[in-house]
Amino acid sequence: MTKPNLKILLCAPRGFCAGVDRAIQIVDLALERFGAPVYVRHEIVHNKYVVEELRRKGAVFVEELDEIPDTRQPVIFSAHGVAKAVPAAATARNFFQLDATCPLVTKVHREAEVHHRKGRHVILIGHAGHPEVIGTMGQLPEGAVTLIETIDDVARLDFAPGTPLAYTTQTTLSVDDTRAIVEALSQRFPDVAPPHKEDICYATTNRQAAVREVAPKVDAMLVVGAPNSSNSQRLREVAAREGCARAVLIQRASDIDWSELQGLSTLGITAGASAPEVLVEEVIDAFAERYTVTVESVRTADETVAFNLPRELRDDPAA
The missing domain is CATH 3.40.1010.20 (4-hydroxy-3-methylbut-2-enyl diphosphate reductase, catalytic domain)
Structure with missing residues (x-):
């Protein structure tokens, strides 16, 4: 049986940003250097797949510090940042802290x-x-x-x-x-003081711009990301606002509701800043089982941003 044709427009940039990549590296390197368990306050990034992979390696995720026993193992703060009271409480318990807050x-x-x-x-x-x-x-x-x-x-x-x-x-x-x-x-309030520099981060801006370019050209847009991921939810909203009648947020291929995606000839795909590329590939593979797929990348920006790791995890702490 001949499969129908489907053109996939793949938004670029998409997926991991520099802050997310740094946060995941911090957990991975802490496990490698200090062994399991490594304690992480809150999800390191808002993605279930990432969290489960790190949990499998030995990361223990908690919501509050009082869930952590007295330990000399690393205690990591998530990419989203924490109130000042959190590191103060960690210091009071003599925890070895690693801050994965996005710069x-x-x-x-x-x-x-x-x-x-x-x-x-x-x-x-x-x-x-x-x-x-x-x-x-x-x-x-x-x-x-x-x-x-x-x-x-x-x-x-x-x-x-x-x-x-x-x-x-x-x-x-x-x-x-x-x-x-x-x-x-x-x-x-005409005299309200603005930020010294735009607070909405480069990755959020770039991913939304790519969706804005693709959304009017496709029958449906899939955003790969978590429901509690703010930047992923905003990508879905941008796609809908730009005229894509079927803009859907999914965590991975198994979440696709095929009954809602009948009659497609073009499909847009993007991913939130905490969604790994492997999940995008999984979604493309799922469509390739049902369609004869061609994939075209639509790039609206190049990203070269990278952030330093905490001193404690650098090969050369003096660097």
Whole structure:
């Protein structure tokens, strides 16, 4: 039986960003250098496949430090960053700490601290309950940060006249949504201080740009990523906003609902920043079983960013 033809437009860049790659390397190298177990507070990145692979190697994932027994083994903080109280509590228990926080998240933390030292109240644009948001708010004293999620939230802000203000953002937001919120914020508070440099990270921006290019050209768009991954959810939203009627987030090939993907001639595929390429290949293979597939890469940016590992894991700590 002849299989129907399917053209797959593969978004590039996609998948792992430099911060995710660094975080996973930190866990892998810690296991290699210090042996199992290695304790990781929260999922190192938001991807079940990655977490399960590291768990198989000997990583133990916990939500809070009190789940960790007294140990000399490494305790690793996830790529999303943590509130200041977390490393303080780890120090109090004499844990050997390795910080896998993405350097671009750390940049947001430092900017928030600078604004606070200058007497500004910080407005954080982000998603309530996300680990990155919890970590950023936890850099400053309680009440020093106000979280907003939508344009409607801007209208509800109530500061005394003359209050010095600044804003910062979660690194994995929708570029378009955030731009609209910032415009509304700047209109209401013309003197609000912006970030020194854009807070939404290069990887989020690049992946959304690739989806924006591909989405109008395909019958459906699959985003490979986890449901609790902010950047993956934003990719799905961008695809839908750009006119792709079937934009679906899946964790891997086994999640594909084939009944929703009937009659395809073109398909877009991308992956969130914490999704490994092996899962993208798995999805392509699943379609190749049902279609005669041709794959075309659509590249909108080249990425050359790389981040240093913690000193404790470098071959030459002095480097």
